[in-house]
Amino acid sequence: MASSVIISFAFLACTLFLMTGTSSAQLTPNFYSKSCPKVFDAVSSVVRAAVAKEKRMGASLLRLHFHDCFVNGCDGGFNVIDDVKKKVEGVCPGVVSCADILAISALESVLALGGPKWTVKLGRRDSKSASLSAANSGVIPPPTSTLSNLINRFQAVGLSAKDMVALSGSHTIGQARCTTFRARIYNDTNIDAKFAKLRQSSCPSPTGSGDNNLAPLDVKTPNYFDNDYYQNLISQKGLLRSDQQLHNGGSTDSLVEQYSRNPKSFFQDFVAAMVKMGDIRPLTGSNGEIRKNCRVAN
Numbered sequence: 001m002a003s004s005v006i007i008s009f010a011f012l013a014c015t016l017f018l019m020t021g022t023s024s025a026q027l028t029p030n031f032y033s034k035s036c037p038k039v040f041d042a043v044s045s046v047v048r049a050a051v052a053k054e055k056r057m058g059a060s061l062l063r064l065h066f067h068d069c070f071v072n073g074c075d076g077g078f079n080v081i082d083d084v085k086k087k088v089e090g091v092c093p094g095v096v097s098c099a100d101i102l103a104i105s106a107l108e109s110v111l112a113l114g115g116p117k118w119t120v121k122l123g124r125r126d127s128k129s130a131s132l133s134a135a136n137s138g139v140i141p142p143p144t145s146t147l148s149n150l151i152n153r154f155q156a157v158g159l160s161a162k163d164m165v166a167l168s169g170s171h172t173i174g175q176a177r178c179t180t181f182r183a184r185i186y187n188d189t190n191i192d193a194k195f196a197k198l199r200q201s202s203c204p205s206p207t208g209s210g211d212n213n214l215a216p217l218d219v220k221t222p223n224y225f226d227n228d229y230y231q232n233l234i235s236q237k238g239l240l241r242s243d244q245q246l247h248n249g250g251s252t253d254s255l256v257e258q259y260s261r262n263p264k265s266f267f268q269d270f271v272a273a274m275v276k277m278g279d280i281r282p283l284t285g286s287n288g289e290i291r292k293n294c295r296v297a298n
């Protein structure tokens with residue numbers, strides 16, 4: 001009985017697989033080599049110009065790709081990339097998904113700020129439902145996360161602790177709002193005292209004023225993609241509680257120390273982890289859609 005259920009289930013699964021054989025596919029770097037060979041140039045020109053004008057744009061775009069991938073699989077649910085989309089539509093209308101535009105924008109952002117290059121895999125499709133609301137639904141780890149929370153959240157989407165530590169190196173660029181690090185700079189003990197004071201000066205307590213005041217995630221060079229993030233952690237200058245968790249007497253200390261000494265090994269692992277993150281259950285084939293406007297489903 002049980003085995004016949006299993007067999008008919010397997011049969012059904014195979015039939016479905018054959019029927020939908022074209023709708024599920026793997027991402028590949030060459031996905032647009034015929035349909036939109038200029039996609040990299042188009043994205044690059046807009047992203048480079050935007051980052052040259054406003055460095056933080058690079059950080060925002062990188063973070064968008066992370067959230068996009070984590071929340072719904074990389075399905076292009078979020079935006080800010082209207083200009084990039086417009087440019088891409090200009091060279092090959094209706095062909096390139098917003099999720100792929102985000103993936104390429106993340107690469108171009110990192111490159112524009114001095115970081116490493118990787119081979120972006122493409123062929124994602126966009127979801128037919130807005131995924132933005134899910135951004136706060138508990139998939140993205142909060143900045144108060146403990147090390148085991150962080151490891152578990154990443155594991156839930158198929159990323160290892162090593163991937164998590166390497167990807168967190170993204171906090172070598174960009175800014176965070178006072179509300180995300182206030183508790184840390186006033187109450188934590190695993191923080192450099194001078195650093196805490198410095199951050200308190202523009203992030204008042206108690207809650208209420210200055211919630212949106214910004215501070216750089218990397219105290220040294222927030223506009224350069226380098227390995228300073230890990231050096232900060234070793235001197236207890238991680239801005240977020242979740243940052244400092246990576247070097248707080250736990251299982252990831254040694255990896256943080258390795259990345260702090262060896263930028264090459266950080267870049268190598270970061271690149272591998274970005275490709276892995278970009279592969280989180282994407283919509284492919286005939287699933288989903290190519291959005292006309294990255295902000296909303298068609």
Ligand code: HEM
Pocket residue numbers: 056058059060062063066141142143144145150164167168170171173174175176177178180217240242
């Ligand atoms: C490990 C778990 C992570 C936590 C808890 C976390 C948390 C945060 C928080 C709280 C902020 C500030 C947001 C705000 O003030 O509104 C932030 C910013 C940022 N995060 Fe993460 N993050 C994590 C992982 C990642 C990953 C994997 C990436 C990219 C691959 C990333 C890229 C960024 C970037 C670039 C910024 C700066 C954005 C900007 O300046 O606009 N983060 N993160």
Ligand SMILES: *[C@@H]1O[C@H](CO)[C@@H](O)[C@H](O)[C@H]1NC(C)=O
Pocket residue numbers: 182183184186187205206
């Ligand atoms: C610091 O901890 C105390 C005691 O738990 C709490 O009442 C206070 O709100 C915390 N301060 C911040 C800024 O989080």
